[in-house]
Amino acid sequence: MRVCVIGTGYVGLVTGVCLSHIGHEVICVDNNEEKVKLMQSGQSPIYEPGLSELMKSSAESGRLHFTSDLAKGVNHGEILFIAVGTPPLPTGESDTRYVEAVARGIGSHLNGGYKVIVNKSTVPIGSGDWVRMIVLEGLAERQKTLVTAGGTTSGELEANFDVVSNPEFLREGSAVYDTFNPDRIVLGGNSEKAIAMMQQLYQPLVDRVVAEDKSLPPVPVVVTDLSSAEMIKYAANSFLATKISFINEVANICDRVGADVTQVAKGIGLDSRIGSKFLQAGLGWGGSCFPKDVSALIHTADDYGYNAELLKSAVSVNKRQRQMMLEKLQQELKILKGKTVGLLGLTFKPDTDDMRDAPALDLIEQLNRLGAKVKAYDPIVSQSGLSHGLSGVIIETDAEMLADGCDALVLVTDWKEFLKLDYGKMAKLMTNKTLIDGRNFLDRKAVEEAGFRYVGIGR
Ligand SMILES: NC(=O)c1ccc[n+]([C@@H]2O[C@H](COP(=O)([O-])OP(=O)(O)OC[C@H]3O[C@@H](n4cnc5c(N)ncnc54)[C@H](O)[C@@H]3O)[C@@H](O)[C@H]2O)c1
Structure with a gap:
């Protein structure tokens, strides 16, 4: 399939490289010219195990290209991934200005052919409909320019696209492995056509064609509505962050009573209802996702009149x-x-x-x-x-x-x-x-x- 990935950070670059590896024709777009030049020369701007090697083989296959020209990417792709950053604002809510710029840009380059626009960035709940609105605004602005220039009639640019939420769960440090061996794939949207195209895109991953253990059953695909898909991402990260805060709290009590938290974690982690992962006490969670995603969910809850006390305590x-x-x-x-x-x-x-x-x-x-x-x-x-x-x-x-x-x-x-x-x-x-x-x-x-x-x- 023809894919365009916009934003080539930890998520976008890994997604683009891995999709091209499984046979898709991928153009990756980034507005950072320096980064694009580096990638065009075959180098990865980030460190991620296995990524450079895969990038090289995908580029050699002729299925992976890099550009800073959004129009070229939008023209090429039947599936357009938005994978730009959504960093936290000082208020805790997520800064969606990069998503907005890309959505508007996509709108202004739509060419009539059907497109699936995919929110891969972690975006606040409700962003699927918001992205649709911004794309339509971009389209309308272009239409206005064309009409003013006398180049077309108002009927020519149709809104021939659907928006899908496809949250990303890869972990930095094992991003390529996680992409090829996902625990699940989440697809949120209300267009059967768009969901079917996304399922086709991911079929080689679902069938574990490039998985480490090919004998495993197919990867579960959760098909749901837009808001639930967006919430799944926030809920997953908030749960994991809370689990770490929980074991850190237990560790602090262990310190006082003379117990050993590593033994306690082992003892409770063997309970299949609890599980052993994310039970390593330490100096706290960080990174580009947990802090901002937990804060964003707290902020969303506040916006809707709910005080997310447990999440605030985890923070x-x-x-x-x-x-x-x-x-x-x-x-x-x-x-x-x-x-x-x-x-x-x-x-x-x-x-x-x-x-x-x-x-x-x-x-x-x-x-x-x-x-x-x-x-x-x-x-x-x-x-x-x-x-x-x-x-x-x-x-x-x-x-x-x-x-x-x-x-x-x-x-x-x-x-x-x-x-x-x-x-x-x-x-x-x-x-x-x-x-x-x-x-x-x-x-x-x-x-x-x-x-x-x-x-x-x-x-
Ligand atoms: N990093 C992770 O482990 C991870 C995991 C899951 C989900 N996510 C989510 O995925 C999204 C991307 O995260 P990331 O860590 O890859 O971000 P990042 O900051 O590493 O990369 C973002 C990229 O987007 C580019 N960009 C910004 N504006 C652009 C524009 N208008 N046009 C083209 N390119 C543009 C930037 O130059 C940059 O290369 C975020 O919403 C994040 O929350 C991240």
Whole structure:
């Protein structure tokens, strides 16, 4: 099928590359010219395992193209994905101006052929109808220009499109894997024709043609109305964020009563009604999705006269959790002024270069405020020189340089390579041998044997 993906960030680029890999003809559009040039030269602007290789093979197949020309993309696609960012506004609601610009642009380039316009961006509930309205406005504006120019009659540009909501559930760090091995595909809309086209688009994924385990039953497809599809995305992220806040709260109680939260998580996670995922206590959730999606759902609830108390508590537990790392450092080092703290990891989770709303950013800011010197080593940030935009932190190129002269190390991101560091050598380089494991990730015994005082979360 002919596909156009507008917005080539973590979601759009992965979607475009993966759809072309399963046989579709894809044009990816982005208004960032620099990014487009980079992608046209075969390079990925983001770090995502397996993406560069797949991008290369898709480009070689001739089924994947990049452009900054929206008209070209709209002309090409029978299915048009909107995959631009929806960052949070200071009020907590999501900033839909990029979606609006794209919807208007699509409207002004529609050429009469039937199109399915797909909201892949996470958008507030009700956005399906709103996008339809904006596309129609774009179409009407173009019509007006054409009529004024005497180029056409008012009947020529028809509104031959439907809007579908197709929320994305990929996880950064395993985005390609998740796209090929989805737990479910959600399609919201009221046009049978549009839903049928979306089902055709995804059929190879549903049939697990490129899945890791091809023997699994077909991927479930949830077909629903627009608002329910939009709500599914917010509810899923809010549930996961709440689950993490729950185990963090349990961890804080464990810390006080002398229980070990890792054992507690194991004990409750084996209950099939609970499940073991998202039960790792740590320094709180972050990233580009959970904080903004939970805030947006709280905001929507407020707009409709409902006080989402549970979600508000999940947010405040998370804020408190980030603060707690500072308290642990103060307990260990007392005065932080003049001390050097080394952060192992910066990104909000491993296998990504994404720093949006990463807990490390809060920690750096607070440590700077209290007069501590902050250094960091992150496998991706240190290596790729992506440290631009980070202030108040010295980026080291390896873990031993990080340890050199530190009063404490804080493990912020659970990168696998941190399991294999030479902690004995690192301890010898430290001024004071304290390691706070903000993810309960390391082997406590091994770290203690290496000479560190080990402090975990809730254990
Ligand atoms: N990142 C994730 O893990 C994830 C997962 C699920 C859903 N989502 C949702 O998907 C959406 C996209 O997220 P992301 O992380 O990929 O965003 P991103 O910020 O990484 O990428 C957005 C891209 O859109 C481009 N863009 C902005 N305005 C444009 C325009 N007018 N025309 C063309 N391109 C334009 C930007 O240049 C950028 O490349 C968001 O709504 C997000 O909530 C993200």
